[in-house]
Amino acid sequence: MEFIKKNITLVVGISIPILMILFVAGSIYLPGLFIQPKFNFLYVSGDDYYYYNQYQYSVQNGKLVRSEIQKPENQIYQPPREVKLYVYDVAKNESKEISFEEAQNLNLDSNTKSPDGFEVVYGSRGDGFFPFFFWSERDYNTRYLKGHNVSKKLNLQLSGSYYNNFRFIGWIK
Numbered sequence: 001m002e003f004i005k006k007n008i009t010l011v012v013g014i015s016i017p018i019l020m021i022l023f024v025a026g027s028i029y030l031p032g033l034f035i036q037p038k039f040n041f042l043y044v045s046g047d048d049y050y051y052y053n054q055y056q057y058s059v060q061n062g063k064l065v066r067s068e069i070q071k072p073e074n075q076i077y078q079p080p081r082e083v084k085l086y087v088y089d090v091a092k093n094e095s096k097e098i099s100f101e102e103a104q105n106l107n108l109d110s111n112t113k114s115p116d117g118f119e120v121v122y123g124s125r126g127d128g129f130f131p132f133f134f135w136s137e138r139d140y141n142t143r144y145l146k147g148h149n150v151s152k153k154l155n156l157q158l159s160g161s162y163y164n165n166f167r168f169i170g171w172i173k
Contacts (some may be wrong), residue, residue, distance in 0.1 A: 013171060016140065021120070023085070023141065028169070029033075029073055031148065031150050032150045032152070033096065035092045035147075035148045035150050036090075036091075037114065037145055037147065037148060037152070038114075038116050038161055039090065039091070039114040039115060039116055039118070039171045039172060039173070040087055040089050040090055040171075040172045041087075041088050041090075041114070041168065041169070041170065041171050042064070042086070042087055042088075042103060042106060042108060042169040042170055042171075042172060043085075043086055043095075043120075043156070043166060043167060043168050043169055043170060044057050044083050044084070044086075044107045044157040044166075044167045044169055045084050045086060045156070045157065045158045045159045045166055045167075046082065046083040046084065046158075046165055047167050054069060055067065055068055055069060055083070056068075057083075057159065057167075057169055058110075058169075059108045059110035059169060059170045062084075062099070062107050062108055062109070062173070063104060063106075063107075063108065064103045064104050064106065064169065064170075066100060066107055069117070080148060083104045084097055084157075084159055085098050085100060085169075086098065086156070086157055087096065087101070087103075087106075087172065088154065090173055093152070093154070093155050094155055095155070095156055095157040097157070101122050106121065106172050106173070107172065107173040108169065108170030108171065108172060109170055109171040109172075110143060110155050110169070110170040110171075111170075112168070113147070114140045115171065115173070116147070117147045117148055118145050118146065118147035118148075119145075119146055119147060120143050120145060120146075120168050121146045121151075122142070122143060123141075123142035123143065123144055123153070125138060135138050139161075142154075143156060143166060
């Protein structure tokens with residue numbers, strides 16, 4: 001106690017940066033503990049550019065519909081490829097493959113934002129040493145669930161040869 005009284009300026013000078021670090025860390029990590037997304041979503045994978053896809057999936061009147069795509073006669077494509085439908089469970093942070101028939105029974109909302117204010121976004125990556133040689137770009141291999149100043153990395157199952165083979169279909173109500 002005597003040391004603190006003698007060196008009050010030293011104690012204040014050291015404690016201010018420590019308190020600032022704790023404040024910044026708390027403001028970053030505490031919201032993620034209390035704000036959790038509630039709505040799962042449906043997505044399709046394997047829907048890439050290198051293959052001719054037989055079907056196009058969309059949401060009409062809250063239900064999943066599948067329309068057949070006609071292959072253009074004058075272009076050469078790889079054989080049709082089966083795309084896979086997945087339900088992403090936000091509580092477990094995992095995907096589960098489902099059939100088209102199971103997906104048709106889901107009530108879907110095709111808005112980009114969920115009813116509780118979250119959206120699926122691309123990740124980003126940067127390289128270089130700021131302020132010299134710094135660049136940043138989208139990372140098409142990672143997706144995040146973002147909303148309310150919180151973002152969580154998604155553990156998606158992706159199939160296909162092209163890196164951008166994720167397509168969001170809708171939120172499950």
